[in-house]
Amino acid sequence: MYYTTSGSYKKTKMIIDYTNIVLTVAATVIFIIVLFLRSRSGILFPIEFLLGTIVNALTSVKHFINGNKVSGLIVAVVAVMLAIMTVVTALIVL
Numbered sequence: 001m002y003y004t005t006s007g008s009y010k011k012t013k014m015i016i017d018y019t020n021i022v023l024t025v026a027a028t029v030i031f032i033i034v035l036f037l038r039s040r041s042g043i044l045f046p047i048e049f050l051l052g053t054i055v056n057a058l059t060s061v062k063h064f065i066n067g068n069k070v071s072g073l074i075v076a077v078v079a080v081m082l083a084i085m086t087v088v089t090a091l092i093v094l
Helices: 010-040 044-066 069-093
Strands: none
Touching: 010 044, 044 069
16 A cells, blocks of 8 residues: 655654544534434534544644644634534534
8 A cells, every 4th residue: 555644753644644534434424414314413513513623633733743834723723613613512502
């Protein structure tokens, strides 16, 4: 298998990539469940936002490891906004 990840922290970047793949698949499955459950899917929204927060936080870490500080900061800001949305939706639902 050929990996596009190279350089320092190669194993860390591969773990981040695999984790992002798993979390993205989980977010997609939850989104499909939300589409079918409609009104009974309230608790799934905070979980969806939490998954997005984790994916963006891991992507931000990977950008910082690669030396892309500006894009890492932008993705970190998006992760913080999603974390705020996670808390807000959790407070509304619960």
